[in-house]
Amino acid sequence: MAGGVTVALDGFGAERGFDVLAEGARMAAADGIGLRVFGLAGGLDLAGIEGVELIPTSEWIGNDEEPVPAVRAKKEASVVRAARDVAEGRSAALVSFGSTGATMAAATFGLRRLKGVQRPALAVQLPVPGSPVLFLDVGANVEVRAQHLVQFAFLGAAFSEAVLGVERPRIGLLSVGEEAGKGTDEVGAAHALLARAEGIEFVGNVEGGDLPAGAADVVVTDGFTGNVSLKLMEGTARAVTAAIRDAARSNPVAGAGGLLLRPALGGLRRELHPDTTGGAILLGLRGIAIVGHGSAGAEGIANAIRLAARCVEVDALGRTAALLAEGGVGRGALASDASA
Amino acid sequence: MNRDEVFDLVRDHLAEELEVDPVKISEQTRFKQDLDADSLDLYELVMELEDNYGISVSEQQAARIETVGDAVTFVVENAP
Numbered sequence: 001m002a003g004g005v006t007v008a009l010d011g012f013g014a015e016r017g018f019d020v021l022a023e024g025a026r027m028a029a030a031d032g033i034g035l036r037v038f039g040l041a042g043g044l045d046l047a048g049i050e051g052v053e054l055i056p057t058s059e060w061i062g063n064d065e066e067p068v069p070a071v072r073a074k075k076e077a078s079v080v081r082a083a084r085d086v087a088e089g090r091s092a093a094l095v096s097f098g099s100t101g102a103t104m105a106a107a108t109f110g111l112r113r114l115k116g117v118q119r120p121a122l123a124v125q126l127p128v129p130g131s132p133v134l135f136l137d138v139g140a141n142v143e144v145r146a147q148h149l150v151q152f153a154f155l156g157a158a159f160s161e162a163v164l165g166v167e168r169p170r171i172g173l174l175s176v177g178e179e180a181g182k183g184t185d186e187v188g189a190a191h192a193l194l195a196r197a198e199g200i201e202f203v204g205n206v207e208g209g210d211l212p213a214g215a216a217d218v219v220v221t222d223g224f225t226g227n228v229s230l231k232l233m234e235g236t237a238r239a240v241t242a243a244i245r246d247a248a249r250s251n252p253v254a255g256a257g258g259l260l261l262r263p264a265l266g267g268l269r270r271e272l273h274p275d276t277t278g279g280a281i282l283l284g285l286r287g288i289a290i291v292g293h294g295s296a297g298a299e300g301i302a303n304a305i306r307l308a309a310r311c312v313e314v315d316a317l318g319r320t321a322a323l324l325a326e327g328g329v330g331r332g333a334l335a336s337d338a339s340a
Numbered sequence: 341m342n343r344d345e346v347f348d349l350v351r352d353h354l355a356e357e358l359e360v361d362p363v364k365i366s367e368q369t370r371f372k373q374d375l376d377a378d379s380l381d382l383y384e385l386v387m388e389l390e391d392n393y394g395i396s397v398s399e400q401q402a403a404r405i406e407t408v409g410d411a412v413t414f415v416v417e418n419a420p
Contacts, residue, residue, distance in 0.1 A: 068383065069399055108380070109387055116359060119380065332359030 004032070005309040008082040008091035011039015012060035013098020014301065015294045018043045021097070024301025025052055031302075033309045036091050038078040057081055060098065063294075067101030071109060079103055083110030086287045093288035093308035095279070097301065103291045104140055104282055111287035114321055116330025119144065120284035121152045122223070122291065123159060124230060125277040126211065133211060134160050134169075134218045138226040138280065146189035147334040149173065149220055150197065154327050155283040156218035157200045158320035163311055164217075172206035172216030174225060180204065186222075193334075199327040275300030278307035283320070288312060341393070346415045350408055353388050357381065367409030385411065393419045 007028075014021040018040070025035050026049050034051040037044060041056040057078045061070045071080055079098055083106040085091045094111070096103040100122075108120055123136035134156050141148060153171045160169035173191055175183035180191050182205060194202040206215050208229060221229070248258030278300065279292035288311040292304040311317075324330060347367065355362035358375055371377040382405065386397045389411065395418045397405075405411050 072383075072387070109383065112384070113357075115356075118378075330359060 004034075005093070005312045006034035006036060006091045007093045007095055007305050007308045008085040009035050009037045009039075009305065010060075010079045010082045010094070010096035010098050010103070011037045011044050011054070011057065012078045013096060013294060014292075014296065015097075016297060019045070020296075020298050021301055022046055023298035024296070024305070025049065027298060027302035028305035028309075031306060031309075033305055035305070036082075036085055038082045038085070055081070055085075061102040061106075063099045065099070065102065067099060067105040071102055071105040077102075077106075079106045080110065083107050083287075083289070086289075087111055092312040093290065095290045095292060095304050095308050097279075097292040097294055097296055097304070100139065100280075100291050100294075103289065107282050107285055107287070107289035111285040111289060114284055114286055114317070114324065116324060116332070117151055117155070117284040118331050118334075119148045119151070120282050121148075121155055122226075122280050123156060123283050124280045125164070126230075126233070127277060128212055128214045131166075131214050131217070132164065132277065133214055133216065134164065135211065135226060135230065136218075136220060136283065137223040138230045139223045140282065141223040143224070144186065144222040146186045146193060147329075147331075149186065149190035149222070150193045150329055150334065151284070151324070152220045153194055153197070153200060153202065153218070154324050154329050155320060156220060158323040159281065159283055159311075159316060160218050161323075162314045162316045162319040163307075166217045168201045169217035170201050170203045170215075172203055172210065172219045174208070174211070174219050174221035174229070175205040176207065178205050178207065190220075197327055197329065199323055275303060278303035278305075281307070281311070286317065288316065341416075341419060343412055343416050346393070346412045347408070349392060350385065350389070350411050353385055354408070357384065365408060367407065367412060369408045370406055371408075372406070389415055395419055 022045050029049050029051050036053050038055050038057040046052045046054050059074055059077045061077045079096050079102055082094050086094045087110050094107055119141045121137035122140040123134055124138050125132040126135050136152050136156050157169050157171055160166045175187050203216055206219055211219055248254050275297055279290045282289040288308050290304050290308045351362050351365045354365055371382055386402050393415050
């Protein structure tokens with residue numbers, strides 16, 4: 001239950017339409033989460049749902065628009081207004097299923113970065129059975145410096161501990177080999193900084209194959225590598241799933257075996273489904289911002305809202321700021337470290 | 341509003357956000373070379389100036405702001 005938390009929801013952008021978005025809002029509201037929905041009056045049917053308020057908004061930002069100029073120019077766009085609602089304290093968290101770039105820009109400019117954070121990072125929970133892995137950055141920063149990777153490690157550690165409940169999460173740095181010297185200059189420099197960082201459990205480099213194996217609880221990389229890796233994993237999972245389905249239907253004996261496995265696979269399928277985790281989290285801001293899957297169903301929409309509410313309930317922001325301070329990895333400290 | 345007031349706001353914003361000593365910031369200070377500021381830092385400063393002084397800064401105009409003095413001059417010349 002997340003009673004008492006109010007979430008600002010962008011009422012545009014959900015690919016499955018207004019009815020699915022409204023159903024997701026209804027499901028989250030049933031858990032006691034308050035919602036302020038910035039959407040089209042007459043488009044979203046939210047009437048009669050307790051705790052849900054529609055703030056009529058007709059302007060929005062589409063996937064075909066350049067995010068930063070659009071966010072700066074469209075002050076009344078749904079995602080910009082929703083971010084402003086959080087910044088001004090009427091809502092406690094932002095959730096959007098619209099353009100990822102626009103959501104990141106609206107959140108970054110509207111909520112501002114946490115003190116000392118150079119770059120916010122987009123994090124996703126990889127649905128590794130039994131123990132999800134937090135993976136960041138998956139697209140906010142195509143190019144990063146070593147200091148950015150160090151901050152990502154702390155942002156991820158704080159989220160993993162506070163929101164996912166992982167005690168002393170193991171932090172891995174994605175590279176092309178386990179040895180400290182492997183990888184780009186930035187990865188090498190980040191490894192050196194992380195190896196002597198205090199406040200987190202750095203376990204060294206991890207390789208791509210270690211990601212779905214759960215070799216670390218939090219895996220850090222740049223946004224380019226992270227996005228490519230994420231899409232590769234999603235595509236591979238779809239291809240393998242389709243191949244298994246085809247094989248199970250190839251003859252009557254295989255079909256009978258498939259039927260016997262169905263109950264067990266159903267649970268696994270739910271665990272691995274993107275709707276289960278709710279969406280990506282933009283870490284490093286002074287407010288909570290969730291970037292949902294555009295194609296999310298009602299359950300995915302509800303889970304993204306629940307994730308936002310949970311972040312507020314466990315004071316994810318306060319705990320993140322505390323860990324950054326404990327580690328001494330604010331912008332000024334890292335700049336001194338790099339020049340030393 | 342005069343030039344000194346605008347400079348004070350720009351300096352204080354940069355000192356706070358970039359965690360640098362305010363005495364090291366002058367009108368000649370360059371954002372990228374001297375403060376290690378990137379495009380995100382500059383956008384945040386531009387939006388702060390827009391909110392405080394009611395100005396509007398286009399992408400092209402923002403790209404031409406390279407020093408603290410450039411930012412101060414832009415505000416002084418364009419504020420309503």
